[in-house]
Amino acid sequence: MLDRLPALSLADRAGHRPDPVPLAGVPVLPMPEHVVEAVRRVAGTPFPRISRGSPALRAALAGPLDADPERELLITHGAQHGMSVALRALLTPGDEVLVPAPTYFFDGMLRMAGARPVYVPTRAGDGWAADPQALEAAITPSTRALLLCNPNNPTGHTPTRSQLADLVDLAARHGLIVLSDESYERYVHDGPGYVPLQELRDRHPDLVTVTSLSKNYAFTHWRIGYVHAPGPLLDRIHAAFEWDAINVGDIPQVAAEAVVTGPQDWLRPAFGGFRRKRDLLLDVLGAAGVPVVRPAAGIFAFPDLGRLGTGRGLEDALLARGIAALAGGAFSGPDDHARILYGGPEDGIRELGCRLTGSGGRE
Known part of the structure; x- marks a missing residue:
């Protein structure tokens, strides 16, 4: 249980x-008029059921991500839903997953997938950075994946490009899938800056990123996120998603498209x-x-x-x-x-x- x-x-x-x-977490802001108007225009409109998500929203996301909107993106009910579906799609019962810790609440998602989390401690004295040697020492014949949170929740650690490359190279050597929750990409204040996992896909193809549009655009009440992965992995995640939810609601996707493509000045006071x-x-x-x-x-x-x-x-x-x-x-x-x-x-x-x-x- x-x-x-x-x-x-x-x-x-x-x-x-x-x-x-x-005390409070991420901001939840009233939607600006251009988002409200976009939703108002389509509120009574029937939509075709497209389980990968709105083509317009995927196209809007694809450019900055250098992603194929048809083959590499899946819209989900928030990042947590996306990660849960991805883990259930890519893991089988008995698989082990390396998880540098402390980290976000992945435990229940991993156990729902039948997998066993192997938590590898990080230390405050190292700035909470993951230790590649400790991770490699924890690998067994049952290890199938490495699960990251970047930027890290709860420590706020952001790995440098070199640190992230070391982790990706470790996964490549051992044939592991790397999954990364990158829900706080817009909340970086200083330090080395945020390095998206997908920028290292030339080092290893099996990289899966999960992101929260809800957090990054201050509308968590809409529950929108996405999964970015290479086509062969995303096909498996998409199939699991269809059994889980069929598709994300059309109105939240219209709102998300308007938020992503419209003016951004309304976000600056909250994020600044x-x-x-x-x-x-x-x-x-x-x-x-x-x-x-x-x-x-x-x-x-x-x-x-x-x-x-x-x-x-x-x-x-x-x-x-x-x-x-x-x-x-x-x-x-x-x-x-x-x-x-x-x-x-x-x-x-x-x-x-x-x-x-x-x-x-x-x-």
Whole structure:
């Protein structure tokens, strides 16, 4: 039996508590008029059922990706759905998958595919970078894939091109498929920058990227993402997708096309402030004496809060202070760390510091 998704379970536990610190993740914005108008125009229009997704949306995505819209792109109900379908399509029961950790909540998806996740720890002292030697040492005759999160959730680590190439070369040597969740590609603040996995396909053909349009364009309520993979792999993923969902709703795809192809200025205020909020959170944590590796991307940091407890005890200690944060075990990482979101108002980040030091809110 699968456990619930950790973030949703925590939200239920936190929901009834008074005086919460207003932390938040990715922005969800009102749609601009050009998107609303595009949806209004087609709301009463019947569409042909195209299970790979709207040709217009795939064409809009294909150019920047240097992808074949007919053979290499599949529209899905968000990145999580895309990754879940891809894993079930490409793995068989008993397969092992290498996963540098901490990482996103892939565990349930892997187990639904019948696969066994093999978590290979990364270390704060290395900036949470994956260790190719440790990954190679974990390979067995049952290993079939390497699963990445780039930029990483929860650490905010972004690998350099050289680091990513080392991982792709490792997969090529051992005949492994590489899958990468790249849902935070637009949330990079500094560091080496985001390097798309598909830019390394000349080194190894079996690369599968899953991305969230919902996160990257601030409309998570529409639930739109896509899978980008070479034709032979995408054919397998597409077949599994048809059994899973048949096709994504047409209206959300029209909205996504309008968002991708239309003016982008409405996004700048929301996205432009994340680096400043990240820096504020680092200042707040530093003042509270909390060790943390500087995240280069995302809307989260992964500090060491072991002085408050570990695992569920750490989460409860934070909730008692009005802070909703998942302990590291939810990310298959160290349970004395926790993911702190900084997508909310700056006053909330300052209040978080007060709660951690006992100078504000409730104890």
